[in-house]
Amino acid sequence: MSYFRVQLHRSAIGLNKKTNEILRTLGLRKRGSVVYHNITAPTAGKILAVKELVRVRLVDKKLTKQEHNLTMKSNPGYYVIKEENH
């Protein structure tokens, strides 16, 4: 099972109402937000209607919000060898 992973890359502020509504139906509200959609013709049509604003990838797995946030984390520059109990 694969999905469209759609990320809103450019804001639709200042664009027409229809574009904004299409983004809402895709579930995209803020810039940078990510949604996963099944691969169907209606979804593809919606993505193509806002093709200048989004970035699309084909993925096999939907990430939860927590998993997505982990992928966005920066490298702290250290790793924990052992945690001591106090």
Place this chain on the structure above:
Amino acid sequence: MFGPFKPTNPAFSGLLWKIPWRMSAGQKYRQRKRLQAVDQVIATVEEGLKSKGLTCKALERLNAELPKESEMLPRDKYTTFHRRSPNYRIGLHKVAKWTKRSIRTNPKGF
């Protein structure tokens, strides 16, 4: 005359912004990147639909009507049709929302 009273357009008329008639090299570079990004979105959607044996009307229309960045002439990438300009051309950067729209083709005969 020098100093604050030198006779320049901004000094005489206050706030004056001018858009140059042509795009800078950096603007053109970013425009190419945006065109390529849009092509990439279309290609990915097509790939996804093909994997399911599907197609959609919007995709067929885009494939028929929207030229790819690699197929476009520089003239169409950076300028566009304008009915009141000399030679009917205008810099694309003078069009409203030009970075968020696909303006790639000309009317018939232009």
